[in-house]
Amino acid sequence: MKDTTTLRDLFTEELQDILHGERQLVKALPKMAKAATSPDLRDALQNHLAETEEHVARIEQAFDLLDESAKTKVCAGLQGIIEEGSNAIKEHDKGAALDAAIIAGGQRAEHYEIAVYGTLTAWAKALGHDDIAALLSDTLEEEKAADEKLTELAEAGINDAAQSSRGANAEDEGEDEGEEDEEREQAAGRGNGREMASAGASSRGRNRSTQGQKSNSKGRSQK
Numbered sequence: 001m002k003d004t005t006t007l008r009d010l011f012t013e014e015l016q017d018i019l020h021g022e023r024q025l026v027k028a029l030p031k032m033a034k035a036a037t038s039p040d041l042r043d044a045l046q047n048h049l050a051e052t053e054e055h056v057a058r059i060e061q062a063f064d065l066l067d068e069s070a071k072t073k074v075c076a077g078l079q080g081i082i083e084e085g086s087n088a089i090k091e092h093d094k095g096a097a098l099d100a101a102i103i104a105g106g107q108r109a110e111h112y113e114i115a116v117y118g119t120l121t122a123w124a125k126a127l128g129h130d131d132i133a134a135l136l137s138d139t140l141e142e143e144k145a146a147d148e149k150l151t152e153l154a155e156a157g158i159n160d161a162a163q164s165s166r167g168a169n170a171e172d173e174g175e176d177e178g179e180e181d182e183e184r185e186q187a188a189g190r191g192n193g194r195e196m197a198s199a200g201a202s203s204r205g206r207n208r209s210t211q212g213q214k215s216n217s218k219g220r221s222q223k
Ligand SMILES: [Fe+2]
Pocket: 022, 051, 052, 055, 113, 139, 143
């Protein structure tokens, strides 16, 4: 069968997909902000909600410039990321550890969006739509800034707070002092292994990969 799909077809489909994704994020971000304990994290999520509403408006503008109606196509990728985030909010009590989980989920969404807008900006240029490329590139920069802001908040205290809140809980559980010391020693020994699965350590790993991802996206050809 002859493939008659054009780049322009793909571009429209991807715009429909990300329009659906951005609209889902407009609904999810207020829930994430409400679940956050850190006032700085709440502010960052609320600021990004305002930007996300603008992202929706820019895609609608792109459809206008293409002389097409702004239809949507289910964005299964962001839908899955949002669903995982909302499960984390349901499953964990409010506090620093949930804040670290909210950051982790938020960064997954930002990385997804960075990939999408990098591609779409390049495709808009290839199609000779510099006007649309400029719109999408503004969004791309805001997604990168949002990702960096989340890294900054994680590293400026939320990961550490999540780590110490876990320590406090472990101490509360120990009844006998001798037992507590023994438990601490064991915890120190187990720490390294267990740390790999903890929210704090995984966020550190994630933030490092965020930095790596950032430099990859800078070096990407689609920029
Ligand atoms: Fe966005």
